[in-house]
Amino acid sequence: MSYQLRPMTLADHSALLSLMEQTPGVVVRDADNLDATARYLLRNPGLSVVAEQGGHIVGCLMAGHDGRRGYLQHLLVLPAHRGQGLARQLVERVLAALAREGIDKSHLDVLVDNHGAIAFWQHLGWQQRDDLLRYSFIRSGNPQA
Numbered sequence: 001m002s003y004q005l006r007p008m009t010l011a012d013h014s015a016l017l018s019l020m021e022q023t024p025g026v027v028v029r030d031a032d033n034l035d036a037t038a039r040y041l042l043r044n045p046g047l048s049v050v051a052e053q054g055g056h057i058v059g060c061l062m063a064g065h066d067g068r069r070g071y072l073q074h075l076l077v078l079p080a081h082r083g084q085g086l087a088r089q090l091v092e093r094v095l096a097a098l099a100r101e102g103i104d105k106s107h108l109d110v111l112v113d114n115h116g117a118i119a120f121w122q123h124l125g126w127q128q129r130d131d132l133l134r135y136s137f138i139r140s141g142n143p144q145a
């Protein structure tokens with residue numbers, strides 16, 4: 001059965017959060033709460049995508065940009081639906097949407113021990129960066145921010 005891809009809406013938040021929490025390799029933080037997700041979708045309309053089959057969400061990819069660079073987050077495909085090109089479809093759709101907004105280069109984070117995702121992104125032609133370090137700062141000091 002084929003998959004229907006459509007823009008993510010705030011109504012998907014609770015279903016997606018539970019899928020993300022069940023998926024090793026996807027890290028959920030306070031920044032994934034309903035308010036932050038509402039802000040994210042408002043700032044990046046139409047860029048985050050869900051895949052459905054039979055009315056159930058089986059995959060997703062969130063994306064946004066800052067005017068210069070695109071950022072991809074929370075790619076997941078449920079285990080029963082892997083290996084059928086769905087993640088590739090999600091990535092292509094998101095990159096095409098970013099390109100329509102003038103964004104030609106995008107970044108994403110992968111946990112260093114997520115070997116499946118590392119192999120996946122390399123297979124799709126993404127380049128692992130070894131020329132820079134990522135720095136983060138949490139103003140509140142909350143490690144779950």
Ligand SMILES: CC(C)(COP(=O)(O)OP(=O)(O)OC[C@H]1O[C@@H](n2cnc3c(N)ncnc32)[C@H](O)[C@@H]1OP(=O)(O)O)[C@@H](O)C(=O)NCCC(=O)NCCS
Pocket residue numbers: 023024025026074075076077078081082083084085086087088089109110111114115116117119120123124
């Ligand atoms: C990574 C993930 C999204 C891939 O989803 P998927 O739908 O199975 O991937 P696709 O079927 O679209 O694969 C696309 C291509 O990548 C290849 N690929 C997929 N997973 C791969 C892996 N673990 N290692 C190597 N290649 C892989 C496929 O063989 C396919 O190649 P082809 O198009 O040349 O035939 C899925 O395994 C997943 O949800 N993992 C857990 C969550 C996660 O780690 N997300 C990434 C966070 S950065």
